[in-house]
Amino acid sequence: MNLHNYFLTKRGIELTNATTGQFLDIKDVSTAFKIDGVYYDAVSHVNLQVNHDEILAIVGESGCGKSTLATTIMGLHDPEETQISGEIDFEGTDLLKLDEKGYNQIRGAKIGMIFQDPLSALNPLKRIEDQIQEVMIYHTKMTEKQRHARVIELLNEVGIVDPERTAHQFPHQLSGGMRQRIIIAIAIACKPDLIIADEPTTALDVTIQAQILDVLRDIQKENHAGIILITHDLGVVAETADRVAVMYAGQIVEQGTAEQIFDNPKHPYTRSLLRSMPQRNNETDELYVISGMVPSLQKMPKQGDRFAPRIPWIPTSAHEVHPTMHDLGEGHLVRCTCYQNFYFPDQVNEKGATEHELN
C-alpha cells in the first residue's frame, strides 16, 4: 500500500476530489522584496485556485515562498518594501486592490489565519475569552451574552475539555496544544470562508499534531470552508490534504489531487521530496537527501528550471529555457518538460539506461 493510501485508510475516509465551488483564484501573482534598493521575486507568477470544502496544501522546503504567498493573500506586506502584481479574486473582490480599511473588513471575518507560533500570536496579558471576543466585537453586532455563548461553543468545537475554565485563563496557563486550539478558535470565530494555516503543527509534538489536524479537518467539513495548509511536512500533507501545490523557489512546480501527487509525482522536486521522506516499509534504507539548497532571492536562476542545479546529472537540454506549466489532465499540472526523462542517479544501470527507460 502506498503512503498516501495508508494515511487515507487510517483516516477511514474516501478522498473527495473537490473541484467545484471555487472562491479564491490567484492569478499570476508575484511578490518581490526590496533588498539593497533592488526588488527580487519571492513569489513568482503563481496561479492557484481554492475551492470550498477542500484542504489545499502548499508544500516545499524552507525559503520556497510559501509564507510570502500566504501573507500576500492576507495583505500583510509593507507597500514601501514590497512590490505585488497579479490578481487575487476572493469571492469577486480583487484583494490586491483593497486598502487597509477594506482588508480589515475581510481579515478575521471572511479569511482567518492560523500561525505557527501560538504564543507570539496571543496577547499574554489578556484572558482567552477576551481575545476570542475581540474579533466578534470588531466584525459582528453580537451582544456580550451571545459572544460569551459563542466563545464556549468555539472552545468546545476545537476540543477544549473545560471551556468555562479555559475562557478565564491566560495564555501562559495553557499547554502548547491548547494555545494552538485557541488560535484556531479565534480564526474560525466569524466562520470565515477561507482559513490560511501556516505550519500550524510544526511547534507541537506528534500526538498533539494529529489532534490539531483532526480539528482542522472537522472545521473544514462543518463550515464548508476552504483551507490553505502551508507546511514543509509531507506526512502532514498525506494525512490532511485534498489537493497539493508543490512550491520551489517562488514557483508552483506541480499541483494536483493528493492522489496524483503521492501516487504519480512528476516534477523532479516533488519526486525528490517524496524520496527524502521516511518510508514505513523501508526503515533500514538510508534517507535520500536533496543536495544543495533553495537559492536566495538574489541568486535565483534567471532561466531554465530553478531546481536544475540540484539535479546536475540531468542534462541542461532536458530543461525548458523558460519552463511552462504542462497540463497532464484532471487538474494535474507540472512545470518544465524535464519530468519526462527524470531519474535518480541510483536508477542508472551499468549500460547507462535508466529504470524509467527500461520499463
Ligand SMILES: Nc1ncnc2c1ncn2[C@@H]1O[C@H](COP(=O)(O)OP(=O)(O)OP(=O)(O)O)[C@@H](O)[C@H]1O
Ligand atoms: N521581508 C522580507 N525581505 C526580504 N526577503 C524576504 C522577506 N521575507 C521573506 N524573504 C525571503 O523570501 C524567500 C521566501 O521566504 P518565505 O518565508 O516565504 O519562505 P517559506 O517557504 O515560507 O519558508 P519558511 O517555512 O522558512 O517560512 C526567502 O528567500 C526569504 O529569505
